[in-house]
Amino acid sequence: MNIAIMGFGVVGTGVAKVTEVNAKEIEKRLGFPVYVKTIVDVRTFEGQFADRVVADFAIVENDPEISLVVETIGGVGVAYAFTKRALAAGKHVVTANKQLVAEHGSELLALAKENGVQYLFEASVGGGIPILHPLVQCMGANQIEEVCGILNGTTNYILTSMVSDGVSFEDALAAAKAKGYAEADPTADVEGIDAGRKICILSNLSYGYQTRPEVVPMEGITKITLDDVRIAHDAGYAIKLVGRTVRLEDGDRTAYVAPHLVPHSHPLAHVEDVNNAVVVRGNATGDVMFYGKGAGEMPTASACVSDAMEALAGYGTQPTWSEETGGFQDPKVLKTQYYFRIDGSLSDAAQAFHQVSVLQEGAQTAFLTEEISGYEAEEGAKALNVLAQMRVLGASK
Known part of the structure; x- marks a missing residue:
């Protein structure tokens, strides 16, 4: 089957690579080959995939041979418009775009259902860590009591550097940029916005209601100093930026992102560098933790291609939630x-x-x-x- 990629940056390139390198394994698992027929990007490229790049999304939209589109543009502008057009054209859409899913997920899921296709976004929360499917399927018999985790690799790398190397926040951020872990504008990472979008998605799937990012308090790590790191360590804690969503006793829910003192006895205290981890508490399973690389070209691309395989094969469960906001309370409770x-x-x-x-x-x-x-x-x-x-x-x- 033919697929298309929208946006040929880091993740989009990774999707093309995974599809090509693992072509035989993918065909073996599905019973048919998957081929990247078209790539949509306004830039020009050289190399292996250059002859497949087009600037006009309408070419993909109107191509009956393309069954699925992988959206790796990011943001909610062009990505939002093209995603709606792809779904309306009867094409499955797979994405790693956590902002788009957090802000417009319920609308896009409804549009996918209306057109008999799937909208899948495993890569939007944990990168290469499988968390959304296990949450919806493997833990489907549970009432989810709480989900919490380290959801941003950039901030975790910075905090790890402050502990292990004794460097300031500013110096750790500079090192993260030099290694490609942080964007030129790291605001979404260091101010907790990226993690906030991800905890919204986890809350949506855990409790079945839309949790809008604008009602979720998001605090970052910019105010943390080496004094705080030292004091916490001496008292038996690690400082981590944690996103949490919690079911309250009355059935309502809450969610937030903030730096926490995490006891050294807690597994999240030992998640270091750019790694992410998510702990899900079910009323039947207790605590279950998912750990691994939460970002990067190949891990994120792996999750996208796995979603594409699921949609093309027609198996699995479409994650969904109500457009209603339900009972959301301030986390100060x-x-x-x-x-x-x-x-x-x-x-x-x-x-x-x-x-x-x-x-x-x-x-x-x-x-x-x-x-x-x-x-x-x-x-x-x-x-x-x-x-x-x-x-x-x-x-x-």
Whole structure:
């Protein structure tokens, strides 16, 4: 069968490579060959795939021999428009575009259903880590209580470097850019936006309702200093940027992204460099963890091609969720311990939060609170000169 690729950047190139290099294995598994017939990109290229590149998407849209389109353009502009046109033309669409899925997923899933095709996006959350299919299929008999994880390789690399090499956030970010782990504009990564889009998708699939990115608080790692890293390590914690979505006792849900102190006894504490990991808690299975490379040309391309194979073969379950938003509550309702580093004394800390566990005393005081809600943390912080604030993972309910 013939497929097309929209956008011939890093991931799009990887899709073409995987399809060509593993052609025999793919044909063996499907019973028919898969061939990249057309690539849509406004740029010109040289090399193996140059003769397949066209600038006009209408060529793909109107080609009855193309059954599936892999969208690797990114963003919600052209990618959104072309995806709708492809689905309306009766072509399956596979994507790694987490922004598009997070913001327009329910609409595109409905359009796919209307036209008798599939819209698949395994690569949008974990790159090469299979997480969406296991969540929907393998854990389908569970009520999902919580999903949390390290969902961005760039920030995890930066935090790992701050711990292992003792370098500042700024120097670790510069190294990430030099190695190609961070974009020229790393805002979406370091401010928690990328992880936020991914936790929205995980929340949608876990609870069946649309979780819109604009209602999900997203906090990044730009305020974390080497002082925080050292204090956390000495107290038995690693600092990780974690995305969480939680089923609340009344059946509502919440979600957010923020840096956390993760106990060294927790498996997420040992996920390092550019690796990602997702922990899913089911009411029957307990905790199940998925770990591996969350980004990169070939891992992400692998997930895209696997989705393409599933759609072309006509097997598997189409992930879906309601366009309704359901009951979503502010994550401040969750109770957990909080870490604070303040420009002040222990008496200042105790006056604001009553019982605290001291991690550092001096001109700057670092401490942990008892389990409190986000509202209580916010109220207590008003009287303090707060230099850093983080949640503690594993102490939440």
